[in-house]
Amino acid sequence: MVGLSVGEKHFIQGGISQDLRLDCRKRLTYRPIYVETGIIPQAHGSARVRLGATDVIASVKAELGKPNALQPDKGKIAIFVDCSPTAAPMFEGRGGEELSTELSVALERCILGGKSGAGAGIDPTSLVVVEGKVCWDLYVDGLVISSDGNLLDALAAAIKAALSNTGIPKVDVAAEMTGDEQPEVNISDEEFLQFDTSGIPVIVTLTKVGKQYIVDATSEEESQMTSAVSVSVNRKGHLINKLDSEIAAAEASEEE
Amino acid sequence: MRGLQLPLSQTQRIRLQRAFEKLQSLSSKANSDASVTVADTIPVNYEDAFLKGHGTTDLNGELVATVCGVVERINKLVYVRGLRARYKPEVGDIVVGRVVEVAQKRWRLEINFSQDAILMLSSMNMPDGIQRRRTALDELNMRGIFEENDVVCAEVRNFQHDGSLQLQARSQKYGKLEKGQLLIIDPYLVKKSKSHFHHLEQFGIDLILGRNGFIWVGEHVETRDGMVVDQANSSEQSMVLEEKNQTHTPLEMRQNICRIANAVRVLSTLGFSMDADLIMETVELSSSLKIDIHDMIGSEFHVLVAEREAERRSLMGKRRR
Numbered sequence: 001m002v003g004l005s006v007g008e009k010h011f012i013q014g015g016i017s018q019d020l021r022l023d024c025r026k027r028l029t030y031r032p033i034y035v036e037t038g039i040i041p042q043a044h045g046s047a048r049v050r051l052g053a054t055d056v057i058a059s060v061k062a063e064l065g066k067p068n069a070l071q072p073d074k075g076k077i078a079i080f081v082d083c084s085p086t087a088a089p090m091f092e093g094r095g096g097e098e099l100s101t102e103l104s105v106a107l108e109r110c111i112l113g114g115k116s117g118a119g120a121g122i123d124p125t126s127l128v129v130v131e132g133k134v135c136w137d138l139y140v141d142g143l144v145i146s147s148d149g150n151l152l153d154a155l156a157a158a159i160k161a162a163l164s165n166t167g168i169p170k171v172d173v174a175a176e177m178t179g180d181e182q183p184e185v186n187i188s189d190e191e192f193l194q195f196d197t198s199g200i201p202v203i204v205t206l207t208k209v210g211k212q213y214i215v216d217a218t219s220e221e222e223s224q225m226t227s228a229v230s231v232s233v234n235r236k237g238h239l240i241n242k243l244d245s246e247i248a249a250a251e252a253s254e255e256e
Numbered sequence: 257m258r259g260l261q262l263p264l265s266q267t268q269r270i271r272l273q274r275a276f277e278k279l280q281s282l283s284s285k286a287n288s289d290a291s292v293t294v295a296d297t298i299p300v301n302y303e304d305a306f307l308k309g310h311g312t313t314d315l316n317g318e319l320v321a322t323v324c325g326v327v328e329r330i331n332k333l334v335y336v337r338g339l340r341a342r343y344k345p346e347v348g349d350i351v352v353g354r355v356v357e358v359a360q361k362r363w364r365l366e367i368n369f370s371q372d373a374i375l376m377l378s379s380m381n382m383p384d385g386i387q388r389r390r391t392a393l394d395e396l397n398m399r400g401i402f403e404e405n406d407v408v409c410a411e412v413r414n415f416q417h418d419g420s421l422q423l424q425a426r427s428q429k430y431g432k433l434e435k436g437q438l439l440i441i442d443p444y445l446v447k448k449s450k451s452h453f454h455h456l457e458q459f460g461i462d463l464i465l466g467r468n469g470f471i472w473v474g475e476h477v478e479t480r481d482g483m484v485v486d487q488a489n490s491s492e493q494s495m496v497l498e499e500k501n502q503t504h505t506p507l508e509m510r511q512n513i514c515r516i517a518n519a520v521r522v523l524s525t526l527g528f529s530m531d532a533d534l535i536m537e538t539v540e541l542s543s544s545l546k547i548d549i550h551d552m553i554g555s556e557f558h559v560l561v562a563e564r565e566a567e568r569r570s571l572m573g574k575r576r577r
Contacts (some may be wrong), residue, residue, distance in 0.1 A: 002354065002366075002405075003354070003404060003405030003409050005354070005404055005405045005406040005432075005434065006403070006404075006406075006434070007406075007407070007432075007433070007434025007435055007436070008407065008434075008436075008437065008438065010434075010435070010504075011434075011435060011436060011437060011474075011505065013504075013508070014504030014505050015505075015510060016509050016525075017504065018504065018510060020507065020510050020514060021513060021550075022437055022514075022517075023514075023553070024514040024515075024517070024518055024549040024552070024553075025550055026550070031551065033261070034263070039424075064549050
């Protein structure tokens with residue numbers, strides 16, 4: 001991110017305290033959000049979300065795998081975020097790794113719930129095909145193409161849109177199953193099952209600049225922040241998670 | 257034009273297209289020969305001796321363009337000027353830049369050019385206004401004048417032999433820019449004009465159109481005449497700075513700055529050349545239609561501005577005849 005002079009920083013802080021930000025938004029106004037789904041035909045589900053100059057893509061790939069021995073009735077979901085070097089010069093090489101890990105962990109906590117599985121947005125038991133033997137592994141990948149602040153909100157929206165666009169192929173299981181043998185499965189090319197995404201939460205990040213909170217900060221405003229709070233809320237209005245992040249380190253605290 | 261990233265409804269799309277078609281028909285009558293795309297032949301009289309400039313190449317005995325742009329002819333030189341290229345500086349241009357480095361006896365500024373521009377300490381007026389040789393003490397106090405990330409307005413002085421740019425800030429109207437915001441647009445939208453500094457009196461706002469595509473919109477600062485601030489008064493200056501920290505820009509001025517900034521954004525999205533008059537007209541259009549500042553970057557206002565510009569140019573054309 002390009003640096004800001006003292007005068008400009010002062011101007012940004014003044015604007016936020018007077019409820020008129022640099023791009024003339026109010027403190028609690030989002031930038032216009034553009035969502036496109038189905039942009040990657042080879043993936044089972046995909047979406048692109050644009051929030052001002054922030055541009056992220058999420059894609060969902062489903063593969064058949066073996067469920068975890070400790071949880072034989074649940075499928076597996078993995079969320080991984082990659083900050084592309086095209087987004088910002090500091091992401092070049094391994095520069096984006098820290099931020100990628102932070103975002104991946106935060107999104108996993110919000111969408112997959114805590115260790116016990118409570119508070120998850122997706123029900124993993126819906127992903128099982130044959131209990132103990134075959135289940136769906138969902139790989140959700142997020143890619144940050146352009147970064148202008150508020151990546152967490154954009155990624156959460158993209159994942160929610162991608163999952164709503166996802167079609168899991170229908171699987172026919174061969175009738176004979178003896179003991180430990182892997183059952184034969186027939187993956188249908190035509191029929192797809194839609195995902196139930198009503199439980200997936202939306203994340204809203206509030207950034208504190210001076211004495212006020214703003215929503216949807218641009219990267220210039222984020223450079224002036226003292227702290228930020230991200231809250232993920234699901235359709236029923238339940239607070240699933242509250243994440244506090246400081247500029248230097250990210251600490252996620254669980255609260256249900 | 258160039259795939260606007262705006263959510264336009266069907267009627268808005270049609271209106272916008274119509275406005276653009278009108279503008280194209282008005283402007284391209286004179287210049288239709290001049291614009292070329294890659295591999296177009298450039299119409300040249302091959303018997304005259306001419307020099308092949310940038311953007312052209314000799315292909316099978318014909319002069320062919322290698323970039324998309326406009327053919328320019330200066331005396332015997334024929335070249336193609338690309339439209340969306342990086343900023344191409346000329347001597348005497350006003351530019352707005354950001355300090356990236358404080359080096360020995362010079363500042364390095366980023367001006368959206370292929371290289372960083374250099375502002376020599378000797379090309380700056382000393383704060384006390386006296387013309388004197390720069391001493392070692394002046395060198396050590398360079399950060400007191402401009403620090404890293406400061407926004408500076410300067411003029412292009414000359415090109416070095418290695419192609420890098422040298423700037424100067426000798427007059428009182430150049431210098432550090434504070435209390436405002438910097439907007440970045442494409443450089444080709446700012447055409448050379450008589451004045452790039454605009455003091456908008458009714459708003460009390462300074463508008464500086466840098467030819468490199470950096471536009472500064474900020475509070476008006478009186479040009480200081482022989483400001484006497486030397487080392488003894490520097491403590492006073494730091495106190496003034498602290499007071500500044502408590503006094504923010506008043507809300508009304510901030511709203512005006514925002515309105516002008518949004519007008520610049522709308523015009524740059526539509527691809528219209530930046531001109532202080534055009535910006536003022538756009539601002540007046542928005543306030544006369546009582547459009548909220550935030551809605552200025554919405555699709556409806558974009559369409560209105562395009563239509564207004566098409567009307568204005570057709571009126572100008574009729575007046576000429």
